[in-house]
Amino acid sequence: MSADRGGAGAGAGARAGAASSGAAGEGERLQKVMAAAGVASRRVSEQLISAGRVTVNGTVVTELGRRVDPHHDLVAVDGSAVQLDPSRRYLMLNKPAGVVSSMRDEQGRPDLSRFTEPYEERLFNVGRLDAETSGLLILTNDGELAHVLAHPSFGVMKTYVARVKGVVTPQTIATLTRGVVLEDGPIAADKARLLERSAATQDSLVEITLHSGRNRIVRRMLAEVGHPVIELVRRQFGPLHLGTLRVGQVRDLTKVELGQLLTISREKPAER
Structure with a gap:
């Protein structure tokens, strides 16, 4: 995996090179880089460093003279990753149903370009939602993070709420967590719960959490159990929640959300 500016998993060689160059007096002072990234003022950043709350490439740094390369070194405060590259952008979109997860659809269907047009950066989506599914989609220009979060080996948890046909029983919920067999192999929900059901309308509301990235997996699982x-x-x-973001709206991730996202993107699959 190649080193990416501020992205997940910069190469060990790049980190080692950055560390050695820092020792030689090259790069920028850590507290200056932290202040430029919006972590805190330079003085407060110095206090965080002195208190041993800052790591560079996984190692606690307490000396105020430490220099870093903001394009390669990975900095974290209290275990939460910090993005040092101000050119990176991270957005949350509540994708409407009927929009395909593509920046340009060759068939002329509504695509994501309408949501990225107001931004100067060349943005793209992290993973996909099928056209009929609405909800949380990340848009970014951080290719490294997008690759890591979308890769199956990282198994990022995703939670869906589905309105389904029929009255779902506790036995059906148990079947979803125990596992079903589909045409491309067995699959089990990490969590599933019944939110509501109506005998009058003959439908139910189900919440499913799983880490699989297989195509249309939630729809296929629910169809398999008869709903x-x-x-x-x-x-x-992952750590991001749709919250009150309305359908079709876009917003920047907060610093806390970004820190959480970068932190999980920098973990090795074995650690997860």
Whole structure:
């Protein structure tokens, strides 16, 4: 995996080179870089460093003279990753149903370009939601982070809320967590719960959490247990929650959200 500016998993060689150059007096002072990244003022950043709350490439740094390369070194404060590259952008979109997860659809269907046009950066989506599914989608220009979060080996948890046909029973919920066999192999939900059901309308609301990235997996699982999906929304992606963001709206991630996202993207799959 190649080193990316501020992205997940910069190469060990690049980190080692950055560390050695820092020791030689090259790079920028750590507290200056932290202040430029919006972590805190330079003085408060110095206090964080002196208190042993800052790491560079996984190693605690307490000396105020430490220099870093903001394009390669990975900095964290209290275990939460910090993005040092101000050119990176991270957005949350509540994708409407009927929009394909592509920046340009060759068939002329509504795509994601309408949501990225207002931004100067060349943005793209992290993973996909099928056209009929609405909900949380990340847009960014951080290719390294996008690759890591979308890769199956990282198994990022995703939570969906589905309105399905039929009255779902506790036995069906147990089947979803125990596992079902689909045409491309067995699959089990990490969590599943019944939110509501209506005998009058003959439908139910189900929440499913799973780490699989297989195509249309939630829809196929629910169809397999006899409850085809009427409506499907992704409410959560890793540490990010859709919250009150309305359908079709876009917003920047908060610093806390970004820190959480970068932190999990920098973990090795074995550690997860």
